[in-house]
Amino acid sequence: MTSATTLTAALPAEHRARLMRHAREVSFPAGTRLFEEGRRADRFWIVRTGTVVLDVHVPGRRAAVIESLGHGELVGWSWHIPPYVWHLGAEAMSQVRAWEFDAEAVREMCARDPGFGRAIAVWVGHVVADRLRAARIRLLDLYGPYGSGSPP
Numbered sequence: 001m002t003s004a005t006t007l008t009a010a011l012p013a014e015h016r017a018r019l020m021r022h023a024r025e026v027s028f029p030a031g032t033r034l035f036e037e038g039r040r041a042d043r044f045w046i047v048r049t050g051t052v053v054l055d056v057h058v059p060g061r062r063a064a065v066i067e068s069l070g071h072g073e074l075v076g077w078s079w080h081i082p083p084y085v086w087h088l089g090a091e092a093m094s095q096v097r098a099w100e101f102d103a104e105a106v107r108e109m110c111a112r113d114p115g116f117g118r119a120i121a122v123w124v125g126h127v128v129a130d131r132l133r134a135a136r137i138r139l140l141d142l143y144g145p146y147g148s149g150s151p152p
Helices: 013-020 103-112 114-143
Strands: 024-028 033-035 043-049 052-056 064-069 089-092 096-102
Touching (some): 013 103, 013 114, 043 103, 052 114, 064 114, 096 103
Antiparallel strands (some): 033 089, 043 096, 052 064, 052 089
16 A cells, blocks of 8 residues: 555545545445446445455356455446446445445546546555556566565
8 A cells, every 4th residue: 555545645635525425335345345346336435444365266266366356446447437347346244334335436536536536546646556567566576476575
């Protein structure tokens, strides 16, 4: 996680307040699958408490955990980029409380207000870059001949 990926660091206060007016409080027990790779991405979450892990399907093996997400972090970015299909899977590793957002409603807000839309797009872009970095490092650790080369 980088500071640019958390909600409070990513969005100016006025955009954060506007987004949060569309939040719905939800909770998930440990072990709940939030979404599966390849399925329709029609919502997203911001973690309030608990831990969500992101994983990638690996044929013939268990799903590889890519990253753990916690307080203030965005769960899901695929809702923002057509064709709106999840690129990873997600599971609650502990009891999770989160804010849930309807993706279509947020995309409509982005389309109506270019300033808000740009702020959301930059936030999601930072999240995608961070997840790509995390996935690369984790997959090298799991499957590369010498690991990621990152110090332990």
